[in-house]
Amino acid sequence: MKFEVTILGSSSATPVFNRNPSAQLLNCNEKYYLIDCGEGTQQQLIKYNLKAARIDHIFISHLHGDHYFGLIGLLSSLHLNGRIKPMQIFGPKQLLEILEIQFKYSDTTLRYPIEFFPVDNENSLQIFENSDLIVKTIILNHRIPTTGFLFQQKKRQRKLIKDKADEIPMAYYTALKKGIDVELPNGDILKSEDYTTAADAPRAYAYCSDTLYDERYFDTIKNCDTLYHEATFTHDLLDRANETHHTTALQAGEVAKRNGVNKLLIGHFSSRYKTLQMLLEETQSVFENTELAVEGKTFQL
Amino acid sequence: MKFEVTILGSSSATPVFNRNPSAQLLNCNEKYYLIDCGEGTQQQLIKYNLKAARIDHIFISHLHGDHYFGLIGLLSSLHLNGRIKPMQIFGPKQLLEILEIQFKYSDTTLRYPIEFFPVDNENSLQIFENSDLIVKTIILNHRIPTTGFLFQQKKRQRKLIKDKADEIPMAYYTALKKGIDVELPNGDILKSEDYTTAADAPRAYAYCSDTLYDERYFDTIKNCDTLYHEATFTHDLLDRANETHHTTALQAGEVAKRNGVNKLLIGHFSSRYKTLQMLLEETQSVFENTELAVEGKTFQL
Numbered sequence: 275m276k277f278e279v280t281i282l283g284s285s286s287a288t289p290v291f292n293r294n295p296s297a298q299l300l301n302c303n304e305k306y307y308l309i310d311c312g313e314g315t316q317q318q319l320i321k322y323n324l325k326a327a328r329i330d331h332i333f334i335s336h337l338h339g340d341h342y343f344g345l346i347g348l349l350s351s352l353h354l355n356g357r358i359k360p361m362q363i364f365g366p367k368q369l370l371e372i373l374e375i376q377f378k379y380s381d382t383t384l385r386y387p388i389e390f391f392p393v394d395n396e397n398s399l400q401i402f403e404n405s406d407l408i409v410k411t412i413i414l415n416h417r418i419p420t421t422g423f424l425f426q427q428k429k430r431q432r433k434l435i436k437d438k439a440d441e442i443p444m445a446y447y448t449a450l451k452k453g454i455d456v457e458l459p460n461g462d463i464l465k466s467e468d469y470t471t472a473a474d475a476p477r478a479y480a481y482c483s484d485t486l487y488d489e490r491y492f493d494t495i496k497n498c499d500t501l502y503h504e505a506t507f508t509h510d511l512l513d514r515a516n517e518t519h520h521t522t523a524l525q526a527g528e529v530a531k532r533n534g535v536n537k538l539l540i541g542h543f544s545s546r547y548k549t550l551q552m553l554l555e556e557t558q559s560v561f562e563n564t565e566l567a568v569e570g571k572t573f574q575l
Numbered sequence: 576m577k578f579e580v581t582i583l584g585s586s587s588a589t590p591v592f593n594r595n596p597s598a599q600l601l602n603c604n605e606k607y608y609l610i611d612c613g614e615g616t617q618q619q620l621i622k623y624n625l626k627a628a629r630i631d632h633i634f635i636s637h638l639h640g641d642h643y644f645g646l647i648g649l650l651s652s653l654h655l656n657g658r659i660k661p662m663q664i665f666g667p668k669q670l671l672e673i674l675e676i677q678f679k680y681s682d683t684t685l686r687y688p689i690e691f692f693p694v695d696n697e698n699s700l701q702i703f704e705n706s707d708l709i710v711k712t713i714i715l716n717h718r719i720p721t722t723g724f725l726f727q728q729k730k731r732q733r734k735l736i737k738d739k740a741d742e743i744p745m746a747y748y749t750a751l752k753k754g755i756d757v758e759l760p761n762g763d764i765l766k767s768e769d770y771t772t773a774a775d776a777p778r779a780y781a782y783c784s785d786t787l788y789d790e791r792y793f794d795t796i797k798n799c800d801t802l803y804h805e806a807t808f809t810h811d812l813l814d815r816a817n818e819t820h821h822t823t824a825l826q827a828g829e830v831a832k833r834n835g836v837n838k839l840l841i842g843h844f845s846s847r848y849k850t851l852q853m854l855l856e857e858t859q860s861v862f863e864n865t866e867l868a869v870e871g872k873t874f875q876l
């Protein structure tokens with residue numbers, strides 16, 4: 275099952291040097307989930323040939339503009355392009371007010387329904403579930419209420435071993451795939467493990483932006499396969515990071531290391547860094563399996 | 576005196592094919608005036624190496640998103656980049672409410688003052704004047720209240736003829752440049768026209784987007800040097816243009832022709848046109864001195 279993320283923006287605060295503000299597109303089993311939506315996200319989707327119409331769920335971490343100023347434009351374009359299926363949006367409760375006032379003054383009645391789910395910013399909660407995944411919030415520590423999101427694949431059924439399955443009636447498949455042994459009328463037992471192999475282990479992707487380094491959210495992201503974490507500054511600017519409630523590249527590496535993740539992606543880079551190699555190396559000095567989450571890159575999760 | 580406009584967006588409604596929504600940067604005597612501000616305008620300014628910090632006046636024609644969704648991001652970036660000088664914004668009165676709600680929920684107090692001037696949408700009025708130009712509104716006919724803007728250079732003083740001016744005391748320059756003849760103590764007359772030449776004729780630029788073809792605004796734009804006019808559709812889609820309160824390329828040519836303008840720029844192209852030659856040729860069939868107002872192009876006005 276496909277589980278990958280494409281980076282649409284890696285810049286903090288303002289767009290610079292062809293870096294756009296935060297946005298990521300998660301593809302889970304060919305369904306699209308948009309995570310944050312900075313200004314120009316719809317243009318980035320066009321640029322990377324990703325169909326905005328396929329997005330059915332949008333998750334907004336907080337109400338700093340570099341994480342949501344592109345949302346109203348994306349929603350408007352979907353309307354103008356004829357969308358009729360619902361859009362589910364998860365984010366701070368004031369976001370709906372911001373959207374509605376703009377639709378009101380442009381005299382726009384959307385052709386499609388927005389289903390808005392205000393996100394609690396004090397407790398990590400499950401906020402979404404479908405047949406493919408579960409989404410939980412991560413309570414981050416920023417200047418204004420901010421939640422990250424944990425995307426957990428659901429446990430999949432065991433996979434039939436085709437050659438062996440051909441020998442037995444299809445009626446038994448469902449039970450065997452669920453791991454249940456089947457007793458035949460003659461008393462013989464078909465063991466699930468003889469006819470199926472284990473499914474891929476469900477994977478988890480954690481999205482953490484923006485936040486101070488803060489142990490209180492570690493429990494929520496522990497042992498996830500891939501962690502995206504902001505790394506706005508190099509560690510020589512720790513004071514600046516603390517003051518603005520951001521994380522340094524070194525600290526991002528620490529978060530990954532202390533929480534047993536497999537892979538770390540860093541992003542949300544300050545406009546003071548024209549090139550990013552220094553940030554990458556700083557993080558890798560603590561946690562080697564780190565990559566830069568830059569525009570247009572797709573990561574298998 | 577410099578009087579030129581750079582196009583930042585030529586697309587109607589949604590961004591497509593590398594075309595951005597509406598925005599133009601007017602440079603009058605090295606001062607920057609921004610006209611409309613669709614999503615991604617700040618990225619376009621970076622792309623064309625135009626310093627957003629130099630903009631001191633912004634004119635928003637109406638509250639359809641393709642004309643203002645980029646404003647909040649631009650204002651936020653200026654704040655984050657340390658701006659302290661005031662920004663004057665002219666536009667529909669509800670625009671301020673839209674901006675303020677977003678600053679409120681992001682807990683942002685701008686470092687610089689916004690001076691907001693709500694624009695009357697029923698009467699063409701002078702809304703701005705400085706030493707270089709006067710700005711008047713053009714009452715357009717769109718689905719929601721919409722004003723275009725007429726930028727008129729002010730009449731300049733006559734220019735001294737250097738060789739001749741060297742022969743007389745500087746004390747007389749001011750009067751002569753104003754066209755006033757000077758009587759010397761001995762009764763001789765210094766004629767202004769002997770010591771100065773006429774200033775360049777003041778020029779005018781009219782910005783008309785979005786609107787139905789409607790004679791009621793013709794008086795305001797009559798005889799302007801350069802007219803920018805929307806030309807969303809080709810004329811075979813006249814019904815669609817009427818229904819959506821837009822103009823066809825043919826009609827834009829008619830507007831230019833009937834109002835005695837020198838040059839016409841057309842823009843605000845529907846996403847149905849991948850290439851624009853057809854629109855240009857249709858307009859030129861009525862008004863030959865027409866150019867496509869596309870991204871990155873600068874026109875001397």
